[in-house]
Amino acid sequence: GAVVSQHPSWVICKSGTSVKIxxxxxxFQATTMFWxxxxxxxxxxxxxxxxxxxxxxxxxxxxxxxxxxNHASLTLSTLTxxxxxxxxxxxxxxxxxxxxxxxYFGPGTRLLVL
Amino acid sequence: xxxxxxxxxxxxxxxxxxVELKCNYSYSGSPELxxxxxxxxxRLQLLLRHISRESIKGFTADLNKGETSFHLKKxxxxxxxxxxxxxxxxxxxxxxVFGPGTRLSVLx
Numbered sequence: 127g128a129v130v131s132q133h134p135s136w137v138i139c140k141s142g143t144s145v146k147i148x149x150x151x152x153x154f155q156a157t158t159m160f161w162x163x164x165x166x167x168x169x170x171x172x173x174x175x176x177x178x179x180x181x182x183x184x185x186x187x188x189x190x191x192x193x194x195x196n197h198a199s200l201t202l203s204t205l206t207x208x209x210x211x212x213x214x215x216x217x218x219x220x221x222x223x224x225x226x227x228x229x230y231f232g233p234g235t236r237l238l239v240l
Numbered sequence: 241x242x243x244x245x246x247x248x249x250x251x252x253x254x255x256x257x258x259v260e261l262k263c264n265y266s267y268s269g270s271p272e273l274x275x276x277x278x279x280x281x282x283r284l285q286l287l288l289r290h291i292s293r294e295s296i297k298g299f300t301a302d303l304n305k306g307e308t309s310f311h312l313k314k315x316x317x318x319x320x321x322x323x324x325x326x327x328x329x330x331x332x333x334x335x336x337v338f339g340p341g342t343r344l345s346v347l348x
Contacts, residue, residue: 160336169326169340170284219284227272229336231284 128154130222132232139210140240146206147235149220155200156222160229161193164217176203210239242267244329244339252345253317261312261342263301263327273303273310274328276338284326287312297321317346 129152139145149159157178162170174184174195182195192214194206203222207214215238221229243266253259265271275287288296290303290310301312310327327339 162338170338172336172338175336221284227330228286228289230286231276233283 128152128222128224128228128230130220130230130232132218132220132235134235135233136236136238138238138240141211142209144206144208145210145237146204147218147220147237149203149205149222149232151201151222151224151230154222154224156203156224157200158223159197159203160221160223161195161203161205162219162221164219164234170219173205207237210237212239215239242271242329242331242337244327244337246325246327246339246342248342249340250343250345252347254347255319256316259314259317259321259344259346261325261327261344263310263312263339265308265310265327265329267308267329267331269331270305272330273301274330275299275301275310275312276326276328278324278326280323287325317344319346319348322346 131150133148159176161173163173164170172185173188174182176182176195176197178197178200184190197203217234217236219234221231223229245264273290276284277287278284299314303310322345324341324343326341330336
């Protein structure tokens with residue numbers, strides 16, 4: 127089946143630094159990728175929809191200048207958390223949608239901002 | 241706005257018993273409904289979608305537009321079914337909404 131990878135799987139950083147998370151579809155092309163955030167004991171919250179070659183569409187309440195999304199190719203989308211603060215600590219999950227409209231999820235990236 | 245509710249945070253059943261995970265949604269159009277499952281320490285994965293009308297791992301779900309529900313059912317639960325289950329809705333476009341999830345625990 128289709129596989130989506132995320133890198134890194136976990137990251138610890140100091141407050142004020144920027145962190146980049148990569149999401150790759152390994153064996154299929156994904157014109158659309160999604161970025162989610164999961165708080166402890168809560169459901170996934172869609173942050174933004176990333177379309178290859180165009181600007182991402184952000185959900186209400188998500189700061190686009192803080193969470194920079196780039197979808198440079200059909201197999202790669204990146205999420206950069208700029209000037210990270212402790213409240214940005216969370217579990218970030220990406221998914222990629224194939225031509226049959228099925229979403230495949232990455233394993234997630236755990237971010238801890240000190 | 242689209243919304244998905246799953247009234248039960250935790251559902252415990254004994255092995256071999258029937259199980260039903262409830263999901264209700266609110267959407268003005270014709271949505272596409274999904275069930276996703278996350279086993280312990282594994283990534284989220286698609287379990288089934290209403291348009292395919294198939295049974296996966298013994299689970300089925302019927303879209304009831306009158307009741308705006310998409311309950312997940314299995315006649316005989318197995319211990320390996322213990323996991324977190326998320327109901328999700330898509331409007332065939334950009335919008336994708338997850339429910340809060342139900343943790344299913346199948347007891348031996």
